Amino acid sequence: MSKVLSAQEAVAQIKDGMTVGIGGWGPRRKPMALVRELLRSDVKDLTIVAYGGADVGMLCAAGKVKKVVYAFVSLDFIPLEPYFRQARQNGDIETMEIDEGQMLLGLRAASWNVPFIPTAIGLGTDIVKVNPDLKVIDSPYDDKEWVAMPALKLDVSLIHVDRADERGVCQIKGPDHYMDDWFARAADNTVVSCDELVPTDTFHAEDEARYVFWERAQTQAVVHIPGGAHPSSCNPLYGFDVPHFKEYNASAKDGGFAAYFEKYIDGKTEEDYQAAVGGLEAIQKLPLPVY
Amino acid sequence: MSTAKEYTLAELMIVAGAEAYRDGGEVLATGIGLLPRLAASLAMKTFNQDMMMTDSEAYLLSDPNPVSGRSSHEGQAQETWMGFSRIFDNVWSGKRHAFVGPSQIDRYGQSNISALGGTYDKPKVQMLGARGFPGNSISHANSFFVPAHSKRVFVEDEVDVVCSIGYNPERLPKGYTMNDIDIRLVVTDLCVMDWKGPNNMLRLVSLHPGISVDQVLENTGFEVHVEGDIPTTPAPSEEQLEIIAQLDPQNWRSKQLKDNPPGDRS
Numbered sequence: 001m002s003k004v005l006s007a008q009e010a011v012a013q014i015k016d017g018m019t020v021g022i023g024g025w026g027p028r029r030k031p032m033a034l035v036r037e038l039l040r041s042d043v044k045d046l047t048i049v050a051y052g053g054a055d056v057g058m059l060c061a062a063g064k065v066k067k068v069v070y071a072f073v074s075l076d077f078i079p080l081e082p083y084f085r086q087a088r089q090n091g092d093i094e095t096m097e098i099d100e101g102q103m104l105l106g107l108r109a110a111s112w113n114v115p116f117i118p119t120a121i122g123l124g125t126d127i128v129k130v131n132p133d134l135k136v137i138d139s140p141y142d143d144k145e146w147v148a149m150p151a152l153k154l155d156v157s158l159i160h161v162d163r164a165d166e167r168g169v170c171q172i173k174g175p176d177h178y179m180d181d182w183f184a185r186a187a188d189n190t191v192v193s194c195d196e197l198v199p200t201d202t203f204h205a206e207d208e209a210r211y212v213f214w215e216r217a218q219t220q221a222v223v224h225i226p227g228g229a230h231p232s233s234c235n236p237l238y239g240f241d242v243p244h245f246k247e248y249n250a251s252a253k254d255g256g257f258a259a260y261f262e263k264y265i266d267g268k269t270e271e272d273y274q275a276a277v278g279g280l281e282a283i284q285k286l287p288l289p290v291y
Numbered sequence: 292m293s294t295a296k297e298y299t300l301a302e303l304m305i306v307a308g309a310e311a312y313r314d315g316g317e318v319l320a321t322g323i324g325l326l327p328r329l330a331a332s333l334a335m336k337t338f339n340q341d342m343m344m345t346d347s348e349a350y351l352l353s354d355p356n357p358v359s360g361r362s363s364h365e366g367q368a369q370e371t372w373m374g375f376s377r378i379f380d381n382v383w384s385g386k387r388h389a390f391v392g393p394s395q396i397d398r399y400g401q402s403n404i405s406a407l408g409g410t411y412d413k414p415k416v417q418m419l420g421a422r423g424f425p426g427n428s429i430s431h432a433n434s435f436f437v438p439a440h441s442k443r444v445f446v447e448d449e450v451d452v453v454c455s456i457g458y459n460p461e462r463l464p465k466g467y468t469m470n471d472i473d474i475r476l477v478v479t480d481l482c483v484m485d486w487k488g489p490n491n492m493l494r495l496v497s498l499h500p501g502i503s504v505d506q507v508l509e510n511t512g513f514e515v516h517v518e519g520d521i522p523t524t525p526a527p528s529e530e531q532l533e534i535i536a537q538l539d540p541q542n543w544r545s546k547q548l549k550d551n552p553p554g555d556r557s
Contacts, residue, residue: 097421291348
């Protein structure tokens with residue numbers, strides 16, 4: 001069974017009002033080509049669940065977002081995401097601000113088909129005050145109160161991986177797969193973009209299968225987009241594009257998102273985009289960050 | 292150990308911060324920001340070799356990486372995989388002590404990195420978001436690093452968004468006591484403090500050379516417990532400065548504090 005789709009076909013499954021999870025972390029291994037496709041669509045009123053970076057910022061700036069479920073939105077070396085910041089300061093978006101480990105629990109609860117996971121996270125802080133949907137409950141086993149972190153059920157997850165086969169076996173060889181396995185499991189429909197589309201026997205060799213973190217039944221669509229994480233990184237294939245992120249960050253002050261959108265995304269194909277940022281070869285030569 | 296005659300304030304704060312990890316046991320030390328990371332690294336290099344640190348990416352190290360002057364992760368002393376999901380397994384086990392730099396801290400030791408001013412739905416300044424502060428603060432020890440001690444950081448009222456639990460009786464969860472909350476040191480550019488005053492008040496522990504008690508009180512938005520003669524924060528030893536220089540060969544620490552002041556300001 002082939003799950004290979006074009007980016008347009010895959011993103012067309014996302015409808016107004018859906019809850020969309022986005023894999024990666026800050027400026028690292030974000031499915032940015034799929035996000036660009038979403039930006040070109042007329043979808044709106046999305047709830048986004050993410051360890052956020054420019055994915056969240058761009059979707060907010062383009063008016064696609066009703067609500068963001070987040071613990072942070074950051075470009076790491078640029079600590080504050082410029083367009084998320086604008087959206088919050090303008091009061092444009094609803095929020096569910098939670099702890100970053102708590103988000104993991106919400107994804108696990110959704111993946112395991114349980115309504116919530118009890119945790120101490122959030123007790124004594126504003127997390128339990130500003131989120132009316134977050135309930136604090138008594139325990140049947142002790143005298144303490146606990147936060148019942150609800151399942152974060154996702155209609156769709158968007159994830160970028162190093163390589164995949166057409167059946168949805170996905171491999172991540174970077175040092176961290178972040179929470180992408182949980183994003184894949186928590187969603188009804190997981191769309192994965194990949195730098196390389198490979199034959200199934202690629203994973204048979206040596207320990208290649210050890211870098212596959214969820215089984216293919218959790219992947220519903222595979223989109224082949226070399227360089228598809230740009231401007232975020234896809235370690236070890238390429239690092240994040242520091243000059244591009246700086247330009248993006250500056251655009252929030254210079255011309256606003258409309259100017260960035262017009263220059264790189266509006267009416268353009270992914271090939272046009274890659275040509276505008278220096279070409280696929282240049283993306284694949286971006287140096288890996290050293291922390 | 293011979294005491295150094297010349298040292299910078301950044302180096303004094305690194306050495307003072309390292310003390311947070313003395314007798315700290317076998318815990319994961321996470322220093323957020325260059326100076327806290329150097330503080331933890333110095334402790335692991337000297338008096339607490341049982342500590343654990345990561346490469347700030349995905350591996351646990353037997354020996355901390357230098358913070359500057361490296362071109363790759365090759366050759367680092369990695370001993371296990373420690374991706375972000377596994378970090379939380381460690382956090383919730385309690386075997387961690389984070390050294391963090393909040394934007395606001397209040398009298399209860401509650402802190403904020405999420406947003407400032409305005410309303411929660413429309414803040415004047417959106418910052419990072421609560422990140423891991425809620426889970427960290429209820430799970431394990433935390434120390435605070437404050438590069439510019441002022442009333443903007445040590446605020447008069449509660450912090451604008453309470454991201455980490457503190458010693459606030461009104462917010463104490465059911466079934467908890469104040470002993471369940473573990474905030475350790477506060478290292479600023481003026482002094483070292485802890486939360487061992489009466490009723491977990493912020494307490495002055497030592498003053499950096501050339502700094503007065505009044506300077507601390509004038510720059511703190513709430514009462515600080517001051518008892519008896521306050522000692523001077525110990526100067527770095529020559530050996531400590533040497534290790535710090537090895538950990539930071541490109542002297543990035545000199546760019547962390549405005550004008551890179553000397554350690555002794557008397």
